[in-house]
Amino acid sequence: MDLKPYFNARRRELDERFGKRAGDTGWIDSLRGPQTHRGIPFLFGDDAGLDVLALRTGEGPTEISLLPTLATYVLFVHVVTDHQPVRPEGFGEIGPAAHSADGNPLGNRVSTYALRYADDSAADVPVLRRFAIQQKHIVWSASAFGAVPLRGPIVHASTGENFALGRAARTSFINGEARTESGRMDREGENLWLYALPNPHPEKELVGLSLRPEREASLVYAVSTTQLSEHPLRLQGRRKLRMRLPPGVHLNKLGELDVDHRGEQIGMDLGSVISARAVLEYSRTDWLGDKPDVQPVRSNDQIIVEYSAHPDARLYLRSDDGRLHVQDLQSLDAVGNAAGTSLDAVPIEQATRPVKIRIVEKVSGVRVAARLHLHGAHGEYLPPKGHHRKVNTGRFENFAGELANGLNQYAYVDGSCDADLPIGPVYVEISRGFEVRPVRRIVEVTTDTESLTFELDRVLRWREQGWVSSDTHVHFLSPQTALLEGKAEGVNVVNLLAAQWGELFTNVADFDGRTTIGAKDFGGDGEFLVRVGTENRMQVLGHISLLGYEGEIINPLSCAGPNEAAIGDPLEAIMADWAERCRQQGGLVVMPHSPNPQAERAADIVLGLIDAMEMMSFNPLTAQISAFGLADWYRYLNIGYHLPLVAGSDKMDASALLGGSRTYAQLGARDFTYRNWMDAVRSGDTFITVGPLVDMTVEGRRPGSKIAIPPSGGTVSIDWRIESVSVRPTRVELIRNGTVVDEVRCGDLSCNGHLELGVTESCWVAIRVRGSVAGREADIAAHTSAVYVDVGDKPVFATADAVSVLAQIEGSIAYVDTIAPKTDEARHSRLRAVLELAHHRLHHRLHELGASHEHVPIHSVHVDREH
Template sequence: SGKARLVHREQTLFRTRPHWSRDGKRIVYSSHLGGQYSNLFVLPAAGGEPYKMTFGEYDSFHPRWSPDGESIAFVSNEEGLPELRLLGSWGGKLDRVRIRSRRWSRPMGRVAVRVLDPGGRPTAARVYPRASDGKSYTPAGAYERLSSLNERLFHTTGEFTAEVPPGAYSIDVVKGFEYEPAHAGASVEAGQTANIVVRLARMVDLKAKGWYSGSNHVHMNYGGNLHNTPENLFFMHAAEDADVICHQIANKDNRILDYQHYVAGRRVHPLSTPERIMHTGQEYRPPFYGHISLFDLSDHLISPFTTGYEGTAIESLYPSNTDVFRRAREQGGIGGYVHPWAERDPLEGDLAIARGFPVDLALGSFQYLELWSTAGRGALIVWHHALNSGFKVPVTGGEDSISNLHRTRLVGATRGYFFLAPGKLSWENFRDALVAGRGFVTNGPLLEFTANGKLPGSEIRLPAQGGTVHLEGALHSTAPLDSLRVVADGESVEEVPLSGDRRTASFRKDLPFRHSGWVTLEAEALRPRWPVEDSRPMAATNAVYIYVGDEPIRSAASAEYFVRWIDKLIPMADSHPGWRTERERAHVLTQFREARAVFARRRDEAKR
């Protein structure tokens, strides 16, 4: 007829890559139909039922027919890295096409690199290589990544070799936020091996002072070409000098990824050591309310992992995020909103990602806020309004790394630092410090901050007439910054001078308080600055809460901000087409109105 017609419909990702057989009778394609991994299916070209051709707890993708139709070439990540395979279209014979040698079109040399810690021992790290032709030449067996700054990199255990063209070869080496980036290089000759030793030096040692860091938001397998494992997650976090791995099981489309790694009642993964631990939780991903993370689920994961899923049997906005947070609490779980807002004030648009945040703030449903996945002032705007309204909102960080993708946020790129005391790393201690707000959020800059000698998350009580609070702080950063400021009640009250290279600072200041409020220390740069793998470096401490007499922390403007938010949210939810029953709609909208009443009362209290 000359017109296109639909022969098959299913939910999938870019991996489908259908290919017609030479005779035009069949289509081979990759699909995750009925499971979490992609496998090969053959479908009649005229339409019909797909037939599964590959099986396994890994991905098979990018299929192509041979000209005679007897074989199908495809890519598999069964052994971690992608590799070529050849499957007989009948008979079941499967061959692995292994790379046994590489024959270059020009003479090549080699580099042998060792990355050493301050004690002279090989140490895992992040490596940015550059050969004489400007290319990266990642070692065989390493997984090359393209970073947020469009730089090619890989992680090393501390020792690697690579074939590279003759000429100047250089590497930059980064290990987390507490080591100085290191640079080294050599002149490579054809047929020869150049030995390079990179010695890392500490900029600061916060762990020795009792501070431990970790990302709140890491995914292991999520549609990428690498088949990731817990072992590889631990390796990458060691290279990024992160102590805690908060691994999140999540849905993507109609599948649940890595669900087999959740074990009821297990606090930390068996690979955990006194130096590094991994806890497995869940990301619950409703597109309307905003995504949330859940940890300490002692009995089971929360199903169905999302609501408002268009075109499915779970399109309704019931249950709400409030219901899900409460269900998690029934089994001892904690939770919070994740990757909430970017640069703009969400109230100026459609409330962005975390639309349900004010509802759960007012109803006390969550225990923390993941302030940043990527740097942005939008999250600070909302967080400051929440603090001004008298709510204690502990913040942490998590970069939302989809760590089996080639191009993704690096694990640990945004994280929380929390004070546990030296040698006291455990999941329970880290969780308790997070919920108490005893730390700061950062994608690179390191902050130390006290008020009257007390850490972030603490309370200070002043007499009814007010008083003065003594502030002390310090900054260390691998990248130059543009500002370090003391923020009280949402306003910058002190710009702290930076050092000549704009990477360090320290200060002492007495700040008067006549009314109850809060104070934080915040740092940022205005543009990207290597080695911070983000749109720009940013950091913020949790708040110290200052109470003057019996006066609560209140702001009429901030409470009104959330009243306006919920007034915008209610009609958006009310008009949603997915409600199954009026009872569901009434249940959720009642929660919204209860939350609005809380903010209205706080607005009125601030005016009195």
């Protein structure tokens, strides 16, 4: 309707009841001329003169003439005067409040809107405050009951997605994670309200409106009519359709169309597009097969559109040349046929069947935590309630107990969850670590399905044989989320590490130097534990993990400048200081993510301050146990430093798999406690794995042991066994001093063997297992710690490896002397003396064994210092 002949006020001259407040953006004043809001066309006043209709108390009605028209609803864009919150009677003085009461009053009769018909009859409709109309400025909870904000819902991309697409985020981090806003402006900002007045006589021609003020003043900005049979502002629940992209419409680098409020690729008039993501095509054969990981193929030309819309809505796609492609949702039938459209689309069965999912242990029936994935017939992810439809994999952006493993998304659940599922086939994957056979099935959901129960079979019994699993390196999760993920991944010990990242500190408040979450002493069952330690870090000298120590947190968490510390933070300590303090406080000292950084780690190992060396993999789907990390470990074994292997995920985001790379430690006769786990690691009887479990003995002695044989040498007997529930071991390699000396092909999930190894000089031996989560031939799937064989009194000592280690120590000294952020001279001398001691010890061994070598010239300990 054109209300220009009836406008009687200027927006910019309204009194204070309709005036601007701090935080108003001028949005209302920008509404000029033809506009479309929530898919409905309106004609607003221009800025040339009067531009709004004011209904003032005490004045008569405004009579508006219309060309005869049929309408089911008349839509008003209007607003009532702002009410200032009224002080409660007798309350006395009122100070600042966390929440105001703007917009809470309700029920007052603001005006009466009368519909005039061609037969001279009329229908009066009362317009009540906060029912059909609301004020301009409101508190966050004061939405209208029968009207909606004129602004429609806003869809946001996450902060990480915006960065990935090369554009700045336009909203806060939390709004990006929420992905949506209602369009209602509260606390700051201004609102107009859209009310659909139902016509009680849609069969009669409408010829006029009579708008009569009652007890409060109000403003009418625009009016429109519709013949939609369904309420034009009432949308249906979430739905999906599968669509082939028309020519000229392309996916972005995320495999999606831009659906946020800045995008012009796709939109909907009477509704909102929630997402438009590439179809994921799964192989049914692979899904029902025995591959350890089944990834879908992402389509380049088909998408799944998720939306909420009116039944009569239309979907629009814009091609690169500006052409619009239209899909009328009402004309879309069950098989995707739609008259008058160029789009190839088919509706997807709605996920509206509520189903209770239970995951239990076979035989006992006990409910157990697990990692759960569900998707529908078109590859659409079906998250349990309380979990994201798209898992955010940005670092430090998602701590919700979820995983994105490649293109597959998972939720961690504590044995029970609720999910809305479609009628028809639902693809299910459930896993619980390396000793439980994973479940991958297709279930048929019917209208009678109320619950689904899945049994998990623990087919390997290594826990009963004294083995406990652990992840030595996890960040950012809350302790309780870490406990849930540990249970679901079958990881008995999760080490959650507080850390500093420049000016950011994480998990520091979770550290108390006392509590082991999940332990019997703290109310748990004692089977799954979380302990908060610290990873203390420096950019150049390196990182060190301090696990399980008691008492006060070991500060500084980082030093010597960015990225690890803040700009200007001096070199207050070196890793040796942190390691000594950790040991004094009863902790376990681990050198993380071998082989990097290559610097002070060498000195600390030479000084005997390190209890274990960690191999790290964020996610075995991408990369498994590092060959470079193992080569670094071999180097130290080759010069006589007997370090156990441990493994961790360094989990910092939802694409990293907690326990994907993990340690198994043999408790022996010890009970399972966190302290006994640390002792088991120190003893050296460990192996690391991404799936296959491996045990080895040499002459009946376990990893971490030493065997002495005569100077003349001899033969040692090596026995090994491997078991796996999913990742198939392909090759077993016997490693001696870092070199493969024998290998055996393994054609099944389990295998075992016996080898005789002739030994003529001192060595160490270990078992390395090849196998891959992702089918890569060269992947390393598991590795034992070493057994040490001494032949006579001549130790293992590889000169080249010793020289390499010595160079790292010399490099550390050079750094401390030259570019390390300045500290006081006394501290500098003390820190340097520790490094010099390590250098002296190793250098002395080189000379003692008659090994020729050269020194790095810069800042050699043999020459005068330059600074």
